[in-house]
Amino acid sequence: EAGVAQSPRYKIIEKRQSVAFWCNPISGHATLYWYQQILGQGPKLLIQFQNNGVVDDSQLPKDRFSAERLKGVDSTLKIQPAKLEDSAVYLCASSLVASVSDTQYFGPGTRLTVL
């Protein structure tokens, strides 16, 4: 079974530029999460999707970040314009369905450096 796929793996941009990340979850997984992980910290949830609907985006900086999962499968996360403090690893995770015992499986992440 294929795991969670993400691209690109690395991205370097200058501040005020825009960037997009792509995620393809494990086949059949209804729930998809985007996390931001700053070095030395745990993952911080940005947005949670259930199929193609947003469950929670309360921690997404909506003035610059946006995310979509139009067909309920793959998803994109965009930052426009980027700031220095956006330098982090962006992790995508998926789970079969959001439930008490459900396990989240992570992709390899995209390491973003903003100069």
Add this chain to the structure above:
Amino acid sequence: GQNIDQPTEMTATEGAIVQINCTYQTSGFNGLFWYQQHAGEAPTFLSYNVLDGLEEKGRFSSFLSRSKGYSYLLLKELQMKDSASYLCAVRGDSNYQLIWGAGTKLIIKP
């Protein structure tokens, strides 16, 4: 508020045993997860505890005490490849989301 505490860093010797502690204060509890994260890689699932007691899985065991808001991950027969960060996460009441600790960086010395 919601809070998960883990030691920042621990050092242990190859072949030995190490215990990584995690304490939590959360609004609601629906289980505790441990993940392993090697440098530059994604977190990978290790264990899930929802009832009190010890769950053993090969060299790794995880313990939970809900009344004390406490868990630990026990790693036996340490190998160099166990050098990684270990993340504790609690599933709260909100949308089955995980609340994450900052992780414990485990350094294994020969």
